[in-house]
Amino acid sequence: MNQVLRAGMQGLRTFASDVADGFFEIVHNGFALIGLALVFVVVALAARPDLQQVGEERLAAWVESRKPAPAPTDPAPNAVERATAARPEELPRPQAAVAYWLSRKYKVAAEPLSVLVAEAYDIGRQTKLDPTLILAIMAVESSFNPFAQSPVGAQGLMQVMTRVHGDKYEPAGGTLAAFDPITNLRVGVKVLQECIARAGSLEGGLRYYVGAANLGDDGGYTVKVMAEHDRLRQVANGRNVPIFTPPAPAASTPPPAAMPTQPPQRTQPIPVVAPADEPKPTTRPPATVALLEQPAL
Numbered sequence: 598m599n600q601v602l603r604a605g606m607q608g609l610r611t612f613a614s615d616v617a618d619g620f621f622e623i624v625h626n627g628f629a630l631i632g633l634a635l636v637f638v639v640v641a642l643a644a645r646p647d648l649q650q651v652g653e654e655r656l657a658a659w660v661e662s663r664k665p666a667p668a669p670t671d672p673a674p675n676a677v678e679r680a681t682a683a684r685p686e687e688l689p690r691p692q693a694a695v696a697y698w699l700s701r702k703y704k705v706a707a708e709p710l711s712v713l714v715a716e717a718y719d720i721g722r723q724t725k726l727d728p729t730l731i732l733a734i735m736a737v738e739s740s741f742n743p744f745a746q747s748p749v750g751a752q753g754l755m756q757v758m759t760r761v762h763g764d765k766y767e768p769a770g771g772t773l774a775a776f777d778p779i780t781n782l783r784v785g786v787k788v789l790q791e792c793i794a795r796a797g798s799l800e801g802g803l804r805y806y807v808g809a810a811n812l813g814d815d816g817g818y819t820v821k822v823m824a825e826h827d828r829l830r831q832v833a834n835g836r837n838v839p840i841f842t843p844p845a846p847a848a849s850t851p852p853p854a855a856m857p858t859q860p861p862q863r864t865q866p867i868p869v870v871a872p873a874d875e876p877k878p879t880t881r882p883p884a885t886v887a888l889l890e891q892p893a894l
Contacts, residue, residue, distance in 0.1 A: 681778050682708035683715065691833040692718055695732065698832045702840045705741045709778070713741070713754070716779055720786055729829035730822075731786060734806070737821050743778040754778055755785025762788055
């Protein structure tokens with residue numbers, strides 16, 4: 598009986614040992630096949646970059662599909678890429694000074710203004726226009742509101758007439774790009790260049806830009822732009838410029854005529870006349886009564 602049990606135990610040990618050896622062999626061979634497959638994949642991807650791109654896109658799509666559906670109030674993960682904003686402290690010192698000054702004056706966040714200031718300096722360098730002039734036009738036209746619209750249809754930061762200059766927005770996808778701050782800035786600068794070239798001077802170009810070329814008066818537009826332009830240049834040069842400045846009276850506008858008024862009546866001095874002395878009552882002498890003498894009897 599004991600021999601049978603020993604033989605059975607020995608058989609079980611042999612069976613377990615064979616199973617374990619077979620399992621390790623399978624695992625070993627499996628890892629070897631996986632390694633060979635990885636080597637093949639790496640070589641194939643190195644030889645075919647397009648396959649690598651397709652694989653990455655499919656893997657990213659699979660990962661996105663496994664994520665739970667976002668709530669309606671959850672922000673999009675790439676929303677920061679659509680934001681027109683930058684850190685002003687990362688700008689050069691003159692640009693940062695201009696961004697902070699405009700932020701305080703027009704009550705607009707410095708982060709989106711930093712993008713506009715940097716773009717104005719970049720496009721100004723390419724077009725030979727003073728960047729502070731571009732910023733001054735934006736300030737006077739829209740106070741840095743990218744969604745502003747005038748009663749006559751001028752839109753965006755630079756208040757470009759979209760229906761007139763719609764062709765300039767075609768490379769950006771259409772006239773709706775007028776409400777993209779950077780696109781509106783670039784189109785506005787292009788329109789400004791055309792106006793200056795047509796007028797032959799900066800001041801004349803500004804009159805063309807505001808649509809007052811054939812008018813006797815531009816409503817003080819050129820004076821406002823040039824004044825703001827001068828202030829921004831001083832800020833960029835490191836000067837301390839007050840935010841609020843009293844408006845300068847327009848030299849070309851005569852003062853309004855005063856309403857005709859009656860001349861003030863001069864007050865005649867009232868002569869002071871001493872009251873006349875009242876006549877003193879005259880006392881008549883007492884009347885004497887003549888006594889008639891009686892005739893003697």
